[in-house]
Amino acid sequence: MxxxxxxxxxxxxxxxxxxxxxxLPWKLTDDIAIWTQNWSxxxxxxxxxFTLEKSVCTLCPGGCGIEVRKVDGRAVKIEGRTDYPVNPGGICPIGMGGLQLLYNKSIRFTGPMKRVGPRGSGIFKDISWEEASRMLTARISDLRKNGKPESVAAIDGNPGRSTMAMMVERFIKAIGSPNYIRIPSIEDTYRMSNIIMQGTEGPMAYDLENSDYVLSFGCGLLEGWGAPGRVFNAWGNWHEKSQKKNIRIVQVESRASNTASKADRWVAPRPGTEAALALGLAGVIIEKRLYDDEFINYNTFGFHDWKTADGTNHTGFKTMVLKNYSPAQTAEITGITPDRIISLAMDFIKAGAPIAIYGKGKGTLNGSLYECMAVQTLNALAGNINMPGGVIIHDPLPLNPLPAIKADAVTRRGLNRPRIDQAGSKRYPFSNSLVNNLTEAILKDSESPVDTLLVFSSNPAFTLPDHGRFEKALKKVPFIVSFSPFRDETANMADLILPDHTCLEKTNDIVWPTGLQYPMYGLARPVVEPVYDTRNMGDVIIGLAKRIGETTGASFPWESFEEVVKTRVMGLYNSGGGIVDYDGSAPAWKQQKQRGIIDQGYASFNDMWKKIKSGGMWYRPVHTYKNREGLFKTPTGKFEFFSTQVETAVYEYSKQVSRNKALKAFGIKEKGDMAFMPHYNPESAGKKETAYPLLMVPYEIINLCSNWIPGPPFLNKTLFDNELRGNDSFAEINPATASEYGLKENDRVIIKSQVGEIKVRISLFDGAMPGIVYVPSGFGHTAYDEFLKGKGVNPNDIIQAGKDPLSGQPVWWNTQVQLIKV
Amino acid sequence: MGLMHMKNPANSRKKPSKGGLFFFLAGLIPSLIIGWVIYPMVLYSKQAQPINFSHSIHMNPEIVDGIEGDTEIEKCLYCHEFREDGTFAGIPKLAKCTECHDDPDSALGESEEEKKFLSKYVANEKEIPWYSYYRQPDCVYFSHIAHVKMGEINCKTCHGDHGKTDKLPVYQANRLTGYSINIWGRNIAGYKTNTWDRMKMDDCAECHTLKEKEGNNACFVCHK
Known part of the structure; x- marks a missing residue:
């Protein structure tokens, strides 16, 4: 035993x-099998x-309608709304992926924080809202007490017309600082172009759906320009077989983007010469006398040569174009053959309802002002201004203005100080913000003119061309406050974080989606309870102002941001006639064309407000076409080919310096009358630099966030292997250029400019113009998590930003570079 | 020498055979105890429900008259309701409780459980984190409305006489799979005597077959 x-x-x-x-063995086997299905x-x-909540996407100024699917209160999917007039059903991939921006803690802030690590490290400590508000208001109050309220500055990326932008601007002004600085976007270019040529304040309204010939100068129609859902829908309509009309889409762009590849015709001028092409087309139309005589003769100024009262002879647009932009001359500049220029011009002008539209990719950044104006002259020649299928001129949306701010002596004194960025000054009379000038001003003096910088809904340390200089400027600013909901590059430089809600958690409005042809107001509402300890930026501003007190507080008599929105929306009600629902049976663009009568969908203001809050929309698809009486509000009362306002501005500035110096200060190379007309500036195509023989052109794609929003990690899965592989992003070059440099597909290269260098891999692409290096925008974050940080490179790192003539905004599309094989 | 050789192996064969059975049993019996008694004890965790809800009180019209319904099933559905879209709500949310118990300060009763319900959950508008006895894996699609309304199956058939209990049973979760003990069945060997004793795939199929709905035994009916 x-x-x-x-x-x-x-x-x-x-x-x-x-x-x-x-x-035991049998159950264990079964359980182990099930265990493998239940890993955490x-x-x-x-x-x-299951519930569905309707709202409006505010991730870009397009404002598409969205439907959020929730399970037990948790948002699980975002889809396009079919009952929304802007985007009947479709949305872009970023809008769909937006869900990840809501819950992802490694992308967003979960509560107010203060910096404890070095700037840029992203090391913060949680604090309470009370402490955060106290820190900021104490600082602002001190500056006001010391008589320096103007050293508070704000950088704001909220869409220009939105109530949120208005709140930020009001806050800064109520503190007593004129330094409210906006992030540049294509809307700036539209605004300035409309003011200069038409004298109108309303937004750019392109009647794309009713047009039968869309000549797009650089608009990324399929890359997310305007309201992406709207453009996709229009694109679908254009290609419907049932359409009787033969609708043609022409894309003018040096790279074969998705839009260019799917367009009926692709015209690829050298980047930066688009203005010359537009004027070349204008030349053909003028030479063949195919322009709209009636419109040109009765409604425009500066087309023909004229003599002023004092006997001075002036060159008109017609003479200028015929002399400088003949097909042969244009071909020389743009690289498009004279034949193609002529046929394109003829196709355009002979179409029933042609429209020439202007943009640069998605329109995240600004365009070139003269280029935009040159494109607009084509619409004038076609006589399609304020015509169905053309460029429609509307008044701004009739929202109530907010009452004037209350100002004490400190505020008044501060507001009388010149703006740091000089926007709106005699030198930059048409711009309302110049963030690039702000950067330079901070870097210039030994002490930063900005003491406290507030950053709202923007990430300039990532999105600005040559953001390296901006970051350098940030380092000099003593105190930076970020209101961003995201842990972005700029927020990482901040000393204090007062995080905003993300898109799905807050009340926010979209005042006229970019490019839309009818008046439209979209209201996004919270579709989920705030996930973290964040607050609506609008409410925070009201709270901060009240805490600062004095006239700053008195300028914000409202209890909540929603109250402000409601106050403004009252203006829509008072203006009469509007629709607050959409069932898809009568597209708004069709309704507007047919000049239907509005069947107002509400009985009282409260009824309307209730409906806007739940439906998220108010729109008015009626318009008086053709009527051009009093339409143009330029000094001549006409559409100005020759801008009297620019002439006056140069004259005003030349009181301080000579005329030539004034022109030079404006960045205008031309000396004569041409300076006041849309013209091509050879520098916009880049300077000839032998050491840097190639041109780098950034481009945008639909599934990559190039604006201040972090890209939802979902979208990484949608990128092709020649867009992102591991941590490498790719630059597209033409095989001919590649063989010149002995480069093969996938080779690693350094793209070097005078500002810096980035490392990429090469993707050979026949659709790339020889001599150009195309680098996608939206990669290369240095903030966020493993899905974004270090993924690819950001072309903004090495952009050598020049200044766009007249507007003074950054020129980001023509950096001279060299390629070095690694 | 030869004999010795012959005997020795026989001796050595006999000796260990007696002790051999002992050792064999010494291995066998503990392993039976482990398999039948200890293993089930170790495999399942035990959690008490956050509140001890009495179904029997709520189903007794003499005590509670707010629960409407002519039949037993209608009474069940009063709280365990179908949503407008036909999906089954399962365990009611707090909002359902507060349809009747809306006042956190009301003198609902004296029991500790009721006090806890009012002070911890109703007053704070906090959902009660009930444990669900019958949650099926995510890979299983199950429609209550198809069974209850179309199939006219009583709640009891699958869930037993839960409605008559005075105390909620202790929730037991399989530590490996995370599933409730009610899915495999309380009997570790998987024996069942009642229809509600077990809720595995075979049990679904058995009932489908019994009701001549073999077509519903196709994989994709439940594993979509």
Whole structure:
């Protein structure tokens, strides 16, 4: 009976045999199989009640209608709304992926914080809202007490017309600082172009859906320009077989983007020469006398040569174009053959309802002002201004203005100080913000003129061309406050974080989606309870102002941001006639063309407000076409080919310096009358630099966030292997250029400009123009998590930003570079 | 020498055979105990429900008259309701409780459980984190409305006489799979005597077959 080896084995056999007569092995096998299905990292759908919430996407100024699917209160999917007039059903991939921006803690801030690590490290400590507000208001109050309220500055990326932007501007002004600085966007270019040529304040309204010939100068129609859902829908309509009309889309762009590849015709001028092409087309139309005589003769100024009262002869647009932009001359500049220029011009002008539209990719950044104006002259020649299918001139949306701010002596004194960025000054009379000038002003003096910088809904340390200089400027600013909901590059430089809600958590409005042809107001409402300890920026501003007190507080008599929105929306009600629902049966663009009568969908203001809050929309698809009486509000009352306002501005500035110096200060190379007309500036195509023989052109794609919003990690999966591989992003070059440099597909290269260098891999692309290096925008974050940080490179790192003539905004599309094989 | 040789092996064969059975049993019996008794004890965790809800009180019209319904099933559905879209709500949300118990300060009763319900959940508008006894894996699609309304199956058939209990049973979760013990069944060997004793795939199929709905045993009916 001793436990020897043999008996031990027997015991084991007994044990093993015994186990077979228990459920253990069988149940264990079953359980292990199930266990493998339940690992903690496997995504499991939420169980619970399904609900759908309707709202509006505010991730870009397009404002598409969205429907959020929720399970047990948790948002699980974002889809396009079919009952929204802007985008009947479709949205862009960023809008769909936006869900990840809501929950992802590594992308967003979960509560107010103060910096404890060095600037840029992203090391923060949680603090309370009370402490955060106290820190900021104490600082602002001190500056006001010391009579330096103007050293508070704000950088704001909220869409220009939005109530949120208005709140930020009001806050800064109520503190007593004129330094409210906006992030540049294509809307600036539209605004200035409309003011200069038409004298109108309303937004650019392109009646794309009713047009039968869309000549797009650089608009990324399929890359997310305007309201992406709207453009996709229009694109679908254009290509419907049932359409009787033969609708043609022409894309003018040096690279074969998605839009260019899918367009009926692709015209690829050298980047930066688009203005010359537009004027070349104008030249053909003028030479063949195919322009709209009636419009030109009765509604325009500066087309023909004229003599002023004092006997001075002036060159008109017609003479200027014929002299400088003949097909041969244009071909020389743009690289498009004279034949193609002529045929394009003829196709355009002979179409029933042609429209020439202007943009640069998505329109995240500004365009070139003269270029935009040159494109607009084509619409004038076609006589399609304020015509169906053309460029429609509307008044701005009739929202109530907010009452004037209350100002004490400190505020008044501060507001009388010149703006740091000089926007709106005699030198930059048409711009309302110049963030590039702000950067230079901060860098110039030993002490930063900005003491406290507030950053709202923007990430300039990532999105600005040559953001390196901006970051350098940030380092000099003593105190930076970020209101960003995201842990972005700029927020990482901040000393204090007062995080805003993200898109799905807050009330926010979209005042006229970019490029839309009818008046439209979209209201986004919270579709989920705030996930973290964040607050609506509008409410925070009201709270801060009240805490600062004095006239600053008195300028914000409202209890909540929603109250402000409601106050403004009252203006829509008072203006009469509007629709607050959409069932898809009558597209708004069709309704507007047919000049239908509005069947107002509300009985009282409260009824309307209730409906706007739940439906998220107010729009008015009626318009008086053709009527051009009093339409143009330029000094001449006409559409100005020759801008009297620019002439006056140069004259005003030349009181301080000579006329030539004034022109030079404006960045205008031309000396004569041409300076006041849309013209091509050879510098916009880049300077000839032998050491940097190539041109780098950034480009945008639909599934990459190039604006201040972090890209939802979902979208990484949608990128092709020649867009992002591991941590490498790609630059597209033409095979001919590649062979010149001995480069093959996937080779690693350094793209070097005078500002810096970036490392990419090469993707050979026949659709790339020889001599140009195309680098996608939206990669190369240095903030966020493993899905964004260090993924690819950001072309903004090495952009050598020049200044756009007249507007003074950054020129970001023509950096001279060289390629070095690694 | 030869004999010795002959005997010795026989001796050595006999000796260990007696002790051999002992050791065999010494292995066998503990392993049976492990398999039948200890293993189930170790495999399942035990959690008490956050509140001890009494179904029997709520189903008794003499005590509670707010629960409407002519039949037993209608009474069940009063709280365990179908949503407008036909999906089954399962365990009611707090909002359902507060349809009747809306006042956190009301003197609902004296029991500790009721006090806890009012002070911890109703007063704070916090959902009660109930444990669900019958949650199926995510890979299983199950429609209550198809079974209850179309199939006219009583709640009891699958869930037992839960509605008559005075105390909620202790929730037991399989430590490996995370699923409730009610899915595999309380009997570790998987024996069942009642229809509600177990809720595995075979049980679904058994009932489908019994009701001549073999077509519903196709994989994709539940594993979509």
């Amino acid at each position: 001793e436990l020897n080896r043999r008996n031990f084995v027997k015991m084991l056999i007994g044990g093993a045999a015994g186990l077979q007569f228990t459920p 990292w496997l995504p499991v759908p939420q169980a619970g009640e």
